[in-house]
Amino acid sequence: MRRTLAERRILITGASSGIGRCLAVQLAGLKARLVLAARSQDKLAELESTLRSQGCDALAVPADVTVEDDRRRLLDTVVDHFGGLDVLVNNAGIAIWAHFSHSR
Numbered sequence: 001m002r003r004t005l006a007e008r009r010i011l012i013t014g015a016s017s018g019i020g021r022c023l024a025v026q027l028a029g030l031k032a033r034l035v036l037a038a039r040s041q042d043k044l045a046e047l048e049s050t051l052r053s054q055g056c057d058a059l060a061v062p063a064d065v066t067v068e069d070d071r072r073r074l075l076d077t078v079v080d081h082f083g084g085l086d087v088l089v090n091n092a093g094i095a096i097w098a099h100f101s102h103s104r
Contacts, residue, residue, distance in 0.1 A: 006031040009082040011074070013065050014092035016043035023089055028056035035078050035085075037063045038092065065092045 010027055014020035016038035024036055028051045036044050036051075041062040048060035061077050063070040078085050 004030075005087075007033060008086040009033050009035070009078070009084060010087040010089065011035040011037060011078055011085055012089040012091060013037045013063075015047065015060075016040040020089070020091040021047060023091065024051065024058070028054060028058065031056075032087075033057040033082055034059070035074075035081070036060045037065070037074055039064050065090075 005027060010032045012020050012024050012027075012034060015024050015034075015036035017040070020036075020038065021043075024034055024047060027034060034051065034056060036047055036058060037060075038044050039062065041060075044060035044062055048058050051058040059077070059081050061074050063074040065071055065074075075085070
């Protein structure tokens, strides 16, 4: 069975750069409806504008997923804007290049 992502309501965390941004661009091309979340408000706004200019239904929501209030606000915004959520791409995070015992 093959499924389409067209019209799916997709939340991408860490969407302002790297893998998250690339996924957003690719999913926009597949006609997905996107909520873009990250801490960087400027980068999110630029991505939202770019995707909207290409006809994508995209919404930028600045949020830090390590903060409970931000997570709640993010999900409330998804439900208010799209009426629900079909897919979560939980991509937010950082890389640490150190031995586990030496990292914070």
